[in-house]
Amino acid sequence: MPLAAQIKIIYTDSQLNTQESNAKGDGSFELKTFPKQCVFQAKTDGYIVSNVLLNLDNLSESTAFVEIPLVFNGKSKINQLLLEFSEQKKEKEDEKDNGIPKNKQVFQAVDAIENKAIPAQFRLTGSYKNNVINKTTSREATVFDHNFTEREHLMVEVIAEGYQKFLSEIDIETFDETVHENTAKLIKKISFLNLIIKNEANLQNVNVFEVANGTQKQIVLSKTNEMYLGQLKTGGSYKISINSNTDKEVVREFLAVEGINQVLMVLDPKQQKQVSLSERPTQILPQTKVVTVEKQAYTAEKKAFSLESKTLFFDQSSYALKPESKQILEEISKQLIDSPDVNIEITGYADNVGDARQNQYLSEFRAKVISSFLFNKGINDKRIKLKGNGGKQADSDTEDARQRNRRVELRFYAPNP
The missing domain is CATH 2.60.40.1120 (Carboxypeptidase-like, regulatory domain)
Known part of the structure; x- marks a missing residue:
């Protein structure tokens, strides 16, 4: 789904000022930048901040396109490993409790998409006393903890191979023996x-x-x-x-x-056939007999195009193609290649649940996914027409009706002569 977001460009050259812009509701933004190495940072409420490294000084063309994915930072189920680790550590410490109030922080890094634990390097830096705590987790030991006995404001930096750097802040204020669980969700580079x-x-x-x-x-x-x-x-x-x-x-x-x-x-330009002087037609001599032949009408044989309109369905709030839809599109692409005079119109739909603007974007994305699939199979994009109708359906009052409206319709037509 496209998102409105705050965009910031941070140059690695500290002498250059940062640049800021806003992505519109359709997710689009345009910036003129210096040809330097920089980080594109995208931020919006409810999503993990995404930082994309760009080497703009290596470009051969002055225009470049990026698409920045943002991961939803909603509440997820408590990681069982994290919970068990916390309880075991608490039981052991209760046995040798020395009566000092403490604040226990437990840390783990996970892949933001797959929600699987990953090994990482943690660096906790205190703002009040400048204390620094460095910890490294592994595949075997993905969790670590630390007891704090004084108030502190921590900067948390998490680094994992193949992932963007994760930055966060924690305030240590209560000392009531509560175990505080911290899951750093990392986005791949x-x-x-x-x-x-x-x-x-x-x-x-x-x-x-x-x-x-x-x-x-x-x-x-x-x-x-x-x-x-x-x-x-x-x-x-x-x-x-x-x-x-x-x-x-x-x-x-x-x-x-x-x-x-x-x-x-x-690509090499198409070579025009060169005609030498010796190959050029010579002048017809007077004694040459010229015979006029009537032009015969010839119609090239065309393969019959038998495709009827098709409807492909999607899961709620998704534009991912289902396996059965991919099989149908494989066959459609073959027939379109065999029938170059046939074009296709792709119309996306969505149900009426949620924000109407987001449903409009979702319907357009569903159509675009199918267009990209056919394009990758060799169908020229000039033969493909896209349209998104959003959630404007006649019947969306029941769950069955809403399921029928999470679809894309494919229609085939010959262009006007």
């Missing part, structure tokens, strides 16, 4: 693909694969302002494969770095 293709008129299709353990996994691409965009895994190995009208495959391999991976690929 983010890598973006900005693929620019020159001489794109000769392009037939483009595919990007993640290469790992001898296998290839295709990633989803979208297109904005003549640039192909995709999300990558930092440190992952990738291959770009482009087919053009010149019957030549162009391949580029690279390792994804954190931030923007801008790749520029140039």
Whole structure:
């Protein structure tokens, strides 16, 4: 779902001032920046702050696109391991209680998406007495605790390999033997693909694969302002494969770095056949007999297009494709490739639960996901028309009706001659 957010650019060069902007309700924002290394920080109420490192001094083109994911920071179930650890430590300390009031803080780092414990380095810095506590957790011991006996304001810094740095603050004020549980939710480092293709008129299709353990996994691409965009895994190995009208495959391999991976690929222009003087038609001599042949009408055989309108359904508040929907889209993409004169209209819908504006965005995202799937299968985006109708349905009063409205409709048509 797109979000309005506060955007801040923090340059690693301390001599440069920070820049601030606001992403609108549709999530979009635009900033002119210095070509320097910086951090894009996105912040909005109810979500974990996201910090994206960008090396803007490495760009070959002056325009770049980023999509910053924000993770919802809602209440989750208490981690069982954290709870058990807290209780065990409390029981042991109760046996040797020395009567000193204390405040017990228990810490753990987890993946913000998967909610799984991860090893991390913790640094707790006190504001009052400048005390510093350094702790490192591992896969075997993912939790640690510390007893505080005096008031303190702590800065908490958490670092884990492959994740953005986590920063938070804690006030130590009560000393009532209560165990305080602290879960640091970490977001993975983010890598973006900005693929620019020159001489794109000769392009037939483009595919990007993640290469790992001898296998290839295709990633989803979208297109904005003549640039192909995709999300990558930092440190992952990738291959770009482009087919053009010149019957030549162009391949580029690279390792994804954190931030923007801008790749520029140039296709060979289509060669015009050169006619030599010796191949040019000679003048017809007088004695040559000229025979006029009537032009025969010829109609190219067209493959029948048998696709009827299709409806694909989604889970509530989701725009993730279901496995059965992917199978249907695989077959549709094959038939669209065989019928290049047929276009497709994709219309997204949502139920009427919640904010109408968010439902409108959700319906558009559902349509966009299907568009990206077909695009990655080789369907030119000029053949695809997108529309989002939000939650404006005639019947959404029952749960069955709302389920029917979490859908995308696909219609096929031939363009006007």
